[in-house]
Amino acid sequence: MAELQMLSEEEIPAGRRALLDSFINLERVAEYCESNYVQTRLVYHTSLLVCSVHVFYIYKTTLG
Template identity: 65%
Template sequence: MAELQMLLEEEIPASKRALVESYQNLTRVADYFVCLRNYLPCDKRKALEETKAYTTQSLASVAYQINALANNVLQLLDIQASQLRRMESSINHISQVRYISF
C-alpha cells in the first residue's frame, strides 16, 4: 500500500514534471538556434553542431524519462492487479463459506 501511494503521490508526478521540463528545454534549444541563425553574427556551422549535440542529449533524456514513467505506471498496474487478485480470492473464500453454511 505504501508503494502504491509513493508511486501515485511522488514518483509518477515527478516523472511527469521532468517530461514537461524536457519539453521546455527543447523549446529553448529551438529558439536559441533560430536566434543564432537569424540574428547573431557567429559561426553558423559551429552553432548548428552545438545545437544538434544538445538536442541529441535532450532527446536521450526524454527517452530515459519516458521509460522511467512507463516503468512506474507498469509497477502501479502490477500493484493494482495484485490487490484485485487478493480481493477476488477473499470474495471467493467468503462465497464458499456461505455456500457451505447453507
C-alpha cells in the first residue's frame, strides 16, 4: 500500500512534470529550428537576388 501511495503522490506527478518539461523544450527547439530555417532561406534568396542584380549591372555596363 505504501508503494501505491508513493507512486500517486510522488513518482507519477514527477513523471508528469518531466514529460511537460520535455514537451515545452521540444516545442522551443521546433520553434528555433523553424525560425533558423526561415532565416537561412531568406539569406539564401537575398544572396541570389544580389548576385542577379550585380550580374545584370555588369551586363548592362559592359554591353551597353
